[in-house]
Amino acid sequence: MSDRLHRVRVIAKKELVEFVRDWRTIVAILVIPLLMFPVLFILFPLLLASEAAELDALMLDVVVQSENATSEMGLNFNDSKMNVTYEPLPVIEELSAPGIDDARLRNGSIDLLIRLRANGSVTEYALIYMSTSEQSLEARSRALATLSQWEENETIQRITDAGLDPDETLDPLRWNGDVASSDVATQGEQAGMALSLFIPLVLAVWTFSSAIQPSIDMTAGERERGTLEALLALPASRMELLMGKWLAVATITGIGVLLQVAGLLFAIGYLASSNFISLPEISLAALGLLVLAVLLFAVMVVAFELALAMRSHSVKEAGSILGPAVLLILFPALFTQVINLDGIETYWFAIPVVNVLLALRELLMNRIVGLHIITWLASSLLYAIGAAWYAARQFKREDIVTSLS
């Protein structure tokens, strides 16, 4: 191994040893990304389902205000786990005006107020509820279901009474066959399409944000703690220093992103087992290009962040620059999600950040377009070299040896 490579390796190894000895950083950069998607996609839906079941089991208090008994109309709210109290309809012009009943909903003594009034052959109704109360919303939903069912029965009855066939009258245009089988895209392709809408975003944002802390610690942090001067006096060039630190940050970021993807794949696997989503169909070539795109993006992002952090005199200064810089990734990332990939112009694949995100989207959908690949590969390479050159310039500055402390 040449002396240069040896020194780069020594620097990277030392940075990694320092990194793994700080458990808070380990939690922030490695544990959280690993658990983020399983928590979001598995635990969160489980929590939602448990809350929904709890709500479903609740008996809700409902008041029905009508001119005559609802049983005469064939309406039965009691079937929907609701304690129903009947009251005469007050004299009001618009049924939807809460009036004095507002207080009962606000203090929680009732969850819903149903008002019914006959107007010729039509039955008018209004549901008075409180949208900020889960129970009130649930009561409204149950009441609407009962009312819809009644309306459907009543419609069929009236059509029949008029001597018409309800089926033909209500459904004159019909689908023939299985809806799912009419889509030529396979389930794997559909899964790729769905994942392409957020995996590039996650990869880009996480690559950038997880590199911030180690980049700052290894540059502005070292500068602030006064450890840089002794390091600069060693027989290592500034480029070797940059390479060693880049390697360490890229390793940490790479592991963080890999763990996050692993967590995501685990969550997808779990969802796939419950037929929620299929596994995406990606060819080996597309997978290889996908890794290459992320790697080039990481080279650019880490070099850029190291450069900005090295320019800063302190950790605080570096944080206040790199924190908002996440927006430089986030905005193009969000923008890229809405770009239509069908017939997309090639120049999009040359725009920084956008190029890699579009490449990831295409590759996740297993689309390999030669011109697009050449464009994003060449432009990404150019940007990565540019960022590395800029970082090298910052590392060669003489004032990096001075610190605020």
Next chain:
Amino acid sequence: MSAPLLVVDEVSKSFAEIHALHEVSLTIHQGDIVGLVGSNGAGKTTLLRLLSGVYRPSSGSVHLGDGKSISTARHAIGVVPENTGLYSRLTAWENIRYHARMQGIDDDEAWKRTLYFSRYLGMEDSLQRHTKGFSRGMRQKTALLRALAHAPKVLLLDEPTAGLDVTSARTVRELVKQLGEEGGTVIYSTHQLAEAERVCNRIIIIHNGEVRADGTPQELLNITGQPNLEEAYVALTSDVARERMEDSKPLKGVAKWWRSFFTPRLPKGVDEDE
């Protein structure tokens, strides 16, 4: 006199419009224990950073006696910066080993030298401890061990006893003396003339970026005709000392305007009030 070990040839160093050092020339020989004495902002740290290759000269050159530029011969130099520069999440030995590996020294060799000097400094039992809880004295001793681990030809010490207790300062001074007796070469920056007199066989007085005097303590007395070194120093540096410069960059434009909002004005003088 032995052959030159380190040569500073008409070196000037400027930071933008600030001239930190002006045409400094020095020749360091093996066995020299050089005291670099000067006030704050005199240019001592700038000179040490030029000697260690951290700074590049604006003009002139710093090279070894054999003509090799210092930027390509940094293995010949051992540095203890003013703030020691230790990594707090590493043990003392890991700090030393890191620098030794960067110097291309294998761990066994570095460990032998570290043990040898650590016994002298009373640091054997602290080598496996993380440096986070180290006192200033222990940090300084660890930094010294780190600088010595690759057997440098010249050791550069920037204010090595600043902030140390009496015992630690004495230990450091005695180690420097011992290195001198063993034929080592040390350049020792300090504010304290008395300390330089006790430790060094050669004193360089630097003031406002210029070398004002260079010689043995007796030679300095002879040059100035003063009865003691303190008087000699005052005579050589009688012009007003400038402030430390290279670290401070004046604010400009919007940054200056913005900062002015949060900078209190000095109270008016009594006379002005009246």
